[in-house]
Amino acid sequence: MDNLPRQKLCEIVSRYGRSVASDARRCEGLLRDYCGTYRREIAVLVAALEERIAADLLAANAGLPREVLLNKLAQRLHDNLAIDKHAARWAVGSWALALEVVSSTELEAMGQAQAERAQAEQMPPAQTQSKQAARGMPAAAPAAIAPQTKTAPTTMRNPSSIVVSAAGDGDYASIGEALRAARPGARLLVRPGFYSESVNVDKPVEIIGDGTRADIIIESMNGSCVAMRTDEATVRGFTLREMAGIGNMGEGFFAVDIPQGRLLLDDCDITSNSLSCIAVHNDSTDPIIRRCRIHTSADSGIYIFNAATGTVEECDIYNNVNVGVAITERAKPVIKRCTIRDGRNAGIVVWSGGTGLVEECEIFGNAKAGVGISEAGDALIRGCRIYGGDNSGVFIHDSGRAELEDCDIHNHAEAEVAITLGGSATLRGCRIHEGRLSGIILRDQGRALLDECDVYGNAETGVSVQARGITTIQACRINRNEGVGVKVEEGGAASVVNSDLTENLLGAWEVEDGAFVEESGNIF
Secondary structure (H helix, E strand, O other): OOOHHHHHHHHHHHHHOHHHHHOHHHHHHHHHHHHOOOHHHHHHHHHHHHOOHHHHHHHOOOOOOHHHHHHHHHHHHHHHHOOOHHHHHHHHHHHHHHOOOOOHHHHHHHHHHHHHHHHHHHOOOOOOOOHHHHOOOOOOOOOOOOOOOOOOOOOOOOOOEEEEOOOOOOOEOOHHHHHHHOOOOOEEEEOOEEEEOOEEEOOOOEEEEOOOHHHEEEEEOOOOOEEEOOOEEEEEOOEEEEOOOOOOOOOOOOOEEEOOEEEEEEOOEEEEOOOOOEEEEOOOEOOEEEOOEEEEEOOOOEEEEOOOOOEEEOOEEEOOOOOOEEEEOOOOOEEEOOEEEOOOOOOEEEEOOOEEEEEOOEEEOOOOOOEEEOOOOEEEEEOOEEEOOOOOOEEEOOOOEEEEEOOEEEOOOOOOEEEEOOOEEEEEOOEEEOOOOOOEEEEOOOEEEEEOOEEEOOOOOOEEEOOOOEEEEEOOEEEOOOOOOEEEOOOOEEEEEOOEOOOOOOOOEEEOOOOEEEEEOOEO
C-alpha cells in the first residue's frame, strides 16, 4: 500500500474537518480528486469508512491502548470484508492518523513493533540441548517431560470454518447441510464443484467460494439459488445459475432473492432463465452487491422495489431481456462504477416513486433508453458515460425528474436527451454530442434547466423546444450542430442567457411564430 493516499487523507481531514469521516461518498470523491490514480488505496479507505472504522476510532475509550484498538479494528476489517491483513492495518492506521487518534511517531512505533513480532515468529525454535550436552556432558534432568505436540496441517483455517465439498472430502457435501449445522458467525468454505440446491441463508454466516468462481457452481431448479433470510450475511465467489424457468402462470424465482437484511454479495457470476437475476425488496433491506457479473436474465438484471435501499458497485450488468437495473416503488439504491450494457431493453429505469443515485457508471449499447425516468421517479445521475444506444440516451417523461451532473451523453439513434409529458430535468456541466438526431428535445410540458453544458456535433438541432416545451439555458456552449443551435417551435418557450451559439451550420436560432424567447448576453 502506498503512503501517498494516507498523506492526502490527512490533508483532506485537516482542510474539511472530521465531518468527512461521516460521509463515505464525499470522502471518496475528495480522495479521487487528490490522488485518483491510487484506486486500490482509495477503495480500502472508503471500505473502512463504510465499516465504521473511523466512527469507532473516535468513540473509543481513552483508556484503551492505541495499539490494541488499531489491531482490533484491523482484524474486524479483515474478517468482515476479506481485506488482506496488511491492507486492513494500513487503512485503520491511515484513519487513526488523519483523525489524530495517534501521532505519526506512535504509528511508526506500532509498525516497527509489528514487524519485530512477525520476524520473531519466523525464527526457528531454540535448541533444547545445552552447550554442555553438545560437548557430550550430561545435561540436567528436566523437571517434567513436555508432551509432544501434533504437527499442524498444511492448510490452516479458522476453527469456526466449515468445509463444504461436493466431492465428499469436506465436513459436508452440500451447502444446505453445512448451514443447518453452522452456528451464527461461522464461515463456510465451499470447494469447487457443482451444487444443485437452493441456499436459504437463515443465520449470520459467511459463505465463501474456496477456489475459482467459475468452478464453484450453485444451480437451482425449484427455488432461488440464494435466498436471504437473516439480518446479515456474506456470499462471495460463486457462479449462480437460476434454472427454474417460467411456469404456466408466470411464476418463477429470482436467482438471488434479498427481501431483508444486509447481504454482502461479492464476486459472483449470476444468470437466470426465470425471473430477474437479483431482487432487492422491502424497507428493511440494504445489501451491498459488489464486483458481480449479472447477465442473461429472462427478466431484469437487478430489480429493486418496495422501499428497499442498497449499494450496487463495480458490477458488469449486460444482455438481459428486460432492463439492466429496475428501481421502483420508493426504492432508493446507490448504483456506482457499474457497466450496464447490451440490454434488449433500457439500461436503468426509475419509476413509480423510485429514487436513487447513479454515479460514475458506463451505460451503452442498450436497445431502448440508456436511462429512463417516469411516473414520479427521481434520480441523481452524476459522472456517467451514456452512449451508443438504439433509442434516446436519457428519456424523462410522465412526471419523471432527474438531475444530471458532469455526464457525457452521445451517439444515440434518437435524441440524446428527451424530456416530455411533464418530465423535468436539470443538467449541469454535461456534454451532449454526436447525436444522430438532435441533442436535446423538449415537448408536451417537458422542462429543463441547462447550466454550463456543451451541446455540439449533433446531426440536427442542438436544443429543440417543441410545442409546450420549456427550457432555461445559461452559460452553455451550443456549437457545430448540423441544424441551428436552438430551435423554438410554436407554443414552446426558451430563456437563453450568456451562452455561445456560434458555428452551427444553419445559424444560432430558429424561432417560429407563437414561440416565446428571452435572450441576453449571448454570442452568435
